[in-house]
Amino acid sequence: MSLDYAILGFLNYRPYSGYDLKKFFDTSVRHFWPADQSQIYKTLARMSEKGWVKIKVIPQEARPDRKEYSITKTGRDELRKWLTTPLPPEENRSADMIQVFFAAQLSDEEILGMFERVAMLMRAGLEQYAQISRNIEDYSEYTNSPREFFFWMLTLDVGVNNLRSSLAFIENLIKRIRNGELPKT
Structure with missing residues (x-):
């Protein structure tokens, strides 16, 4: 579930494509929250169904259309709610x-x-x-x-x-x- 909130956090800065989100994960938070490309896209689809993100399709010549995701007010409210909720300590797996x-x-x-x-x-x-x-x-x-x-x-x-x-x-x-x-x- 935290992947949802990591994505919302990134989208709170600006809209991103799924590909851009993957690059951002790999170069910024991978040391404590790695994410696969497929996980990111599944999560974006689920968050779109919940109304947390909206999708803008950007046509591109000679390449597939680009889907750009942006956070909605509902998504921003959900992120803020999560950020202010204390989380229990995670079990350490090593x-x-x-x-x-x-x-x-x-x-x-x-x-x-x-x-x-x-x-x-x-x-x-x-x-x-x-x-x-x-x-x-x-x-x-x-x-x-x-x-x-x-x-x-x-x-x-x-x-x-x-x-x-x-x-x-x-x-x-x-x-x-x-x-x-x-x-x-």
Whole structure:
């Protein structure tokens, strides 16, 4: 259901096509709310039925017509209602913690190799966050609002801090494995 509100939030800035929304998701909020193209279009169709968005068809030569979606007053009211409603904490699902939980079934070398690869992926994730930061700076021009920029950067800070914390955990685990601290079977 939060995808509905993420889309409404984007459309509250200006009208977008489904394709443009996908690009905006990928370059701004992917670090905490990824969305597939098909999910976006299904959600837009559902929101249109609810009266939250309206569709404007823009004819194009030599290409399919472009559908541009804009938020309605009903959609804006729904977004505001959702934004002011406290949400319960989400359960944390973590595939890497499942791997840690069952890692005793592997050899020390296998565990070490797996977590070295995980650490490498996490470092790459931190590099992606740097790109997202640049994207957010670029997108802040859409709104010309330091207030919007502030809150956008807060979401990025959460992602960076969570990833850094997870990386520190994995790096500590790697160090302990290398130091021979794992109990033997």
